[in-house]
Amino acid sequence: MTSVSTSLDAGRHAIRDAAIADLGGLRARHPAAFATSVGKRVLTIGILVAAVLLALGAMVWLDFSLVRIWNGLHRLGQFAVLMIPPMPEGRFEAFSIALGETLAIAFLGTLTAAILAFPVAFLAAKNVIPNIFVHFGMRRTFDVFRSVDTLIWALMWINVVGLGPFAGVLAIACADFGAFGKLFSEAIEATDNKAVEGIAASGGGKAHQVRFGLVPQVFPVIASQVLYFFESNTRSATIIGIVGAGGVGSYLTELIRVLELKQVAFLILMILVTVAIIDFVSSKLRMAVIGKSKMV
Amino acid sequence: MATAIAKLPDQQAAALRRAYAQSVSAKRMKLLAALAVLAILIVISAQMADVRLGKLVANIGNFGSFISRTLPTITFDNFFGDIRAWYWNFGGWFRLLVETILIAYLGTLLGGVIAFCLCFFAAANLVRHKTTRFVARRVLEFCRTVPDIVFALIFVIAFGLGPMAGVLALTIHTAGALGKLFAEVVENIDMKPVEGLAATGASWLQTVRFAVLPQVSAGFASYGLLRFEINVRGAGVMGFVGAGGIGQEFLIAIRNFYYTDVSAILLMIIVTVILIDLGTEQIRHRLIGMERMR
Numbered sequence: 001m002t003s004v005s006t007s008l009d010a011g012r013h014a015i016r017d018a019a020i021a022d023l024g025g026l027r028a029r030h031p032a033a034f035a036t037s038v039g040k041r042v043l044t045i046g047i048l049v050a051a052v053l054l055a056l057g058a059m060v061w062l063d064f065s066l067v068r069i070w071n072g073l074h075r076l077g078q079f080a081v082l083m084i085p086p087m088p089e090g091r092f093e094a095f096s097i098a099l100g101e102t103l104a105i106a107f108l109g110t111l112t113a114a115i116l117a118f119p120v121a122f123l124a125a126k127n128v129i130p131n132i133f134v135h136f137g138m139r140r141t142f143d144v145f146r147s148v149d150t151l152i153w154a155l156m157w158i159n160v161v162g163l164g165p166f167a168g169v170l171a172i173a174c175a176d177f178g179a180f181g182k183l184f185s186e187a188i189e190a191t192d193n194k195a196v197e198g199i200a201a202s203g204g205g206k207a208h209q210v211r212f213g214l215v216p217q218v219f220p221v222i223a224s225q226v227l228y229f230f231e232s233n234t235r236s237a238t239i240i241g242i243v244g245a246g247g248v249g250s251y252l253t254e255l256i257r258v259l260e261l262k263q264v265a266f267l268i269l270m271i272l273v274t275v276a277i278i279d280f281v282s283s284k285l286r287m288a289v290i291g292k293s294k295m296v
Numbered sequence: 297m298a299t300a301i302a303k304l305p306d307q308q309a310a311a312l313r314r315a316y317a318q319s320v321s322a323k324r325m326k327l328l329a330a331l332a333v334l335a336i337l338i339v340i341s342a343q344m345a346d347v348r349l350g351k352l353v354a355n356i357g358n359f360g361s362f363i364s365r366t367l368p369t370i371t372f373d374n375f376f377g378d379i380r381a382w383y384w385n386f387g388g389w390f391r392l393l394v395e396t397i398l399i400a401y402l403g404t405l406l407g408g409v410i411a412f413c414l415c416f417f418a419a420a421n422l423v424r425h426k427t428t429r430f431v432a433r434r435v436l437e438f439c440r441t442v443p444d445i446v447f448a449l450i451f452v453i454a455f456g457l458g459p460m461a462g463v464l465a466l467t468i469h470t471a472g473a474l475g476k477l478f479a480e481v482v483e484n485i486d487m488k489p490v491e492g493l494a495a496t497g498a499s500w501l502q503t504v505r506f507a508v509l510p511q512v513s514a515g516f517a518s519y520g521l522l523r524f525e526i527n528v529r530g531a532g533v534m535g536f537v538g539a540g541g542i543g544q545e546f547l548i549a550i551r552n553f554y555y556t557d558v559s560a561i562l563l564m565i566i567v568t569v570i571l572i573d574l575g576t577e578q579i580r581h582r583l584i585g586m587e588r589m590r
Contacts (some may be wrong), residue, residue, distance in 0.1 A: 016497030055405050058398040063538065072455035079454065104341030109340065147569035148562070151401040151445075151533040155550050160359045160577075161352055167344040239443045243536060246345065253537075256449045268442060275441050 032246050077281055083208035086265035095251065099274055101165050105133050105240065106233040109172025114226045116179050121184030122210060127196075128188060136182070143177030150236050154245040165246025172233055172240070184218070191217040204289055223289045227282045238271050317561055365560035383560055395459060396541035397572075399534060400527035402463045407470025408520050411471065413437075414471070416504055417479035421487060430556075436479075439472025445529050448539040459540025466527050474523055481515040482508060518583045521576040528572050532565055 019026065027034050044200025122128045124138035154171035161167050196213035197206060203211065248271065255264045304312070362554025368382040383389075408527035417423055417432040421429045447465035489507035498506070542561060 013497065015495075021498060034376070055402055058402045061398055062395065062402070062463060064460055064463075068455055068460065075454040076450075078386045079450065101344050101346075104344035107337065107341045108345055108347065111334075143565055143570050143573070147529070147566045147573070149529050149533045151536060152546070152562070152565075154357075155547070156362070158548075159362050160355050161348070166347050166352070169347060170323070175541060233440065235443055238311050242449075252446060253449060256446075256453070259453070262394065268446070272441050 006190075033205060034128060065129040067237065074128055079259075081120070082259070082261040083265035085268055086268045087262040087264065089260075089263055091263060095248065095270055098241075099270060100253055102237045102241075102249075103234060103274070105168040105172060105245075105247050106237040108169045109237070109288040110176060110226060110230045110233050111174035112169065112231075114174035114222070116173070117180035117184055118222070122214075123179050124181060124185035125188035127191070127193065128210065130212070136187075139185070140183035142178040142185075145174060146182065147178075148175065150240060151243055154240050154243050158244060168237060168240040168245035168247060171245060176229055176233070179229070180225070184222055187218045187221045187225075188214060189215050220272045220289050224286045227286050227289070231275075231282050231292050234275055304484075315530060326522030333496070364564075366498060366555040368556045368559065373463075382556055385557075389542065389561060389564060392535075392542040392545055393568055396534075397528060397568070398465065398529045399459050399462045399541050400524060402469055402532040403466025403531065404520060404524045404527050406463070406467040408474055408516075408523070409472035410471035410479050410506075412516070414475045414510070415482055418475060418479040419482035421483055421485070422490075422508070424501075432475075433479075436472045436475035441467050441472070442469070444469035445533065448534055449537050452491070452538050457538045459534075460535035462531060462541060465539060466530060469530075470523055470527060474519060477519045478512070478516055481512050481519070485511045514583045518580045521580050525573055526567075526578050528569055533570075 059080045095113065120138065124135045124142065126135055129135055132259070133290050150171050153174045154167055157170040157174075158168040161170065191214055195217065199209050199213045237249075238252070239245045239249045242253050244250065252264065252267060253268065255261075318485065363454045368378065370382070372376040413438060414432050417428055419434060422431065423429050430478075442499045444465045447468050447521065448461055451461035451464050452459075455464065464528075483537065485508060489511070490503055493507045531541050531543075532546075533541075533543045536547050546558070546561045549561060
């Protein structure tokens with residue numbers, strides 16, 4: 001094995017050396033391959049330089065200092081040592097319950113958002129409602145819902161239903177309502193119009209066209225998107241407790257603030273394992289859903 | 297040209313109906329089973345998440361009154377004066393908003409650079425060495441799974457309060473998220489240029505530079521811009537844990553019931569996010585067009 005690779009390497013070097021020795025000849029024979037387009041190069045370098053300059057300016061504005069970074073890295077090293085070994089220290093049961101609550105928040109939030117967004121998305125699809133005011137208005141409504149972060153939604157819902165996981169469910173439902181509305185309506189617009197026309201030709205009304213022409217086409221896409229969002233929401237539900245909206249986040253915040261780093265490390269490991277399991281299950285389910293649509 | 301469609305005889309119609317019912321019955325059963333499982337899951341998780349619909353219904357009016365209390369009183373007579381009173385701290389908030397965008401920019405850029413360096417090691421078509429690939433992929437996965445705000449919580453203690461902690465937290469999370477996407481882009485390239493360069497005796501680095509990079513740069517830029525959008529939202533809430541940006545001001549406003557401040561800041565955040573979304577969407581469409589033309 002090694003002899004093969006060394007001989008390969010030798011061969012490689014031989015070709016390269018020969019090519020480099022004949023560089024002048026190559027240049028003369030293939031001028032097009034060696035020509036560089038000046039405009040393109042200037043543009044690339046210009047963009048890179050601008051990006052770096054902006055970054056340096058941002059660092060100055062944001063008070064970056066090497067001393068602080070150095071001290072911080074030193075402290076992070078200390079934290080890493082304090083994290084080992086990860087230990088629950090008698091709180092395994094409490095952590096598990098909080099994780100279950102996190103999963104419940106993610107599940108209910110995603111489901112509520114999907115159920116609310118599904119009918120509304122049809123209003124925002126150009127091929128269902130041709131009226132520009134309706135679908136433009138719906139689109140912008142989705143944008144507003146989407147641009148408010150989950151944590152901000154959580155803060156607002158806490159004012160209504162009080163501290164606790166229910167506020168978290170409503171927060172995730174609101175933030176995802178916007179995202180789902182956008183994705184669903186795009187999925188509806190990407191459908192093949194032939195099925196709808198066929199149903200119209202056989203005497204189906206508008207409702208029939210949507211039910212039998214559109215829904216079977218978009219359902220697998222939508223189901224797969226919902227599962228994907230459930231995955232990502234398990235991640236956001238772990239942090240929603242930071243503002244007091246339930247789940248494992250409240251433990252995380254408190255334990256980090258009092259530097260109980262062994263428990264923090266254990267809790268993060270628990271989150272990683274849970275997220276990995278959810279990812280696995282949901283990717284299997286997604287495969288099943290998409291596969292079914294291909295068979296039909 | 298109207299043509300009368302002959303009605304099917306009853307017998308034939310009944311036979312058709314039966315055949316249809318038979319062909320969909322298996323599917324119906326599956327759907328019902330899935331719905332039943334879903335219902336059970338809903339009941340269990342509603343129990344765990346402490347869902348009290350009664351409380352929601354009873355307090356839903358609070359949401360309305362909360363929203364209405366955040367709305368400023370703007371009269372026609374004193375329009376500009378009222379606007380000025382509503383946005384009494386516009387200068388300060390605007391500064392914080394710029395700070396938020398800069399946090400997102402730096403986090404995206406630094407994270408993108410790290411992701412760029414790591415993604416080639418995580419791509420199956422460029423790295424044959426299994427251990428290298430495994431390590432690169434696990435590192436990216438760890439960075440991506442731990443939420444950015446958790447990193448921010450730890451970094452605030454290590455590096456001190458302020459935007460630097462937020463930037464570093466976003467950097468690590470972005471490196472993980474972009475690294476995975478970048479690696480997928482690299483795995484989807486056309487391998488012919490790579491083989492061609494390898495045949496001329498190019499080293500690994502030269503292959504990456506001249507065969508891989510021209511194929512992936514548009515995809516990388518597009519994903520980077522998408523991440524910048526997400527990071528602007530993320531940077532908006534970094535202030536909740538003291539890691540810079542406009543979040544801190546918003547938290548203070550909502551905790552202390554400065555109602556009109558809440559709506560003023562929220563409106564600024566929403567407008568900024570939507571503007572950035574629209575801008576990056578334009579650039580991304582152009583990038584994708586460039587890729588198609590090639």
